[in-house]
Amino acid sequence: MKLGYARVSKGEGNLEIQIEALRAAGAVRIWQDHDVSGSAVIKPGFIEMLAYAAPGDEIVVWRLDRLARSLITLMVELETLGKRQVEFHSLTEGIATNEKSGGSFFHAIAAFRSFERDVLQERADAERKWPRQPGPA
Template structure:
């Protein structure tokens, strides 16, 4: 019988260190981590690997419920699968465990509130975008034209033989943005 931890961060630049430390303190002898993977995806490399290692009597431990799944239906389906295999589940932050009689009920309620919170955030975002549109503003990345100073600077630095990564450091833009600027320049030149 083992205790396996699962940690997840949504973007590649986030750090799972806090989650992993909490899972070690909770007694996990092995931790599986997904970096840059959304919790809405049913299949995740770290999660899939952990699920393959689980045996009856094992325990899955997460730092928070939303690390395991981002919507109530998927989260509960995953926990149902674990219970069907004889694997227990525990969330450190919420203090929920499926080993107790109230654990399953609390898990359902907590995941429903987490889903409600995400839905409300999405609703507020849509309302904010609609309000901005009413005032003539549009959401998303600002459009950059060929005459923009950074586009011209990127072209000049490229002509000097600098790489897009170096150009990005100089003008304060990502490498992908530099490539976009250079494409703008090449389209304008044709």
Template sequence: MANIGYIRVSTPEQTPALQSDALATAGVTKTYSDLGVSGSLASRPQLDALLEYVRDGDVVVVWKLDRLGRNTRHTLTLLATLAERGVGFRSLTEGLDSTGPMGRAMITIIAAFAELERDMIRERTVAGLAAAKARGRVGGRPRALSSAKIEFAKMLRLEGHGAQAIADELGVSRASIYRALAG
């Protein structure tokens, strides 16, 4: 069993010293560091290496929970992956420790609230889309060509004009002309 640390700082100007010192104090024997790597990236080279390295019985230690995942869902997915592989997790700042029953319970509670948050966002989104549709608004990007312009494009095509010439005439891309003529 080993304590394996993970450090992440978002910009090259930030220093990992605070995290590094805290992990050393916590007894971390090996550390992986993503320096100047945004947390919004799903794939981070050193986090990926850490996930390949850890084994059953190891404990992944971070200074703060937000250093691990890019958002709640990603963090919980990583924690579930670690748990499935028999790897524990500790967050020093929040005092979370999945190696004990209280830590596992706290992570479960956090997961429940994250799921509730996702469900509420989904409900609000669906309600907002339905309200917009009831007001006659349709989502998506506006069409490049009106029905009249599509008819004009078809007429030009029948007269023998090429797609690029038609696109230039109507001020749209050649791909828009191909889509309009195909439909």
């Protein structure tokens, strides 16, 4: 089942263009967030949609920045969808994880996310092994 997600930040206007595009793409149900930044950790409409989504469903957004404002946030959101076996489709960028090129995009995002976790772990390990010493006063 195709599930739509539309979001606007404060001062961005209305959701009509997004909703029309999501309906045209076949979204059966559409969740919305008003006055919520893409960098927000808590997006009530998105969280509600995730709770509703079942494996095999596809989440459709108008543009990638409707889901996330940063690459790190986007990676986390896509990783969450992948773990839940929920497909993702961004209409404007033409990225769909259920298509060959979109699947490659998802795997690249997962690789970057894994790299990020490894780097953070290495830093934490190094800090424990060689704690910073106070410099001369």
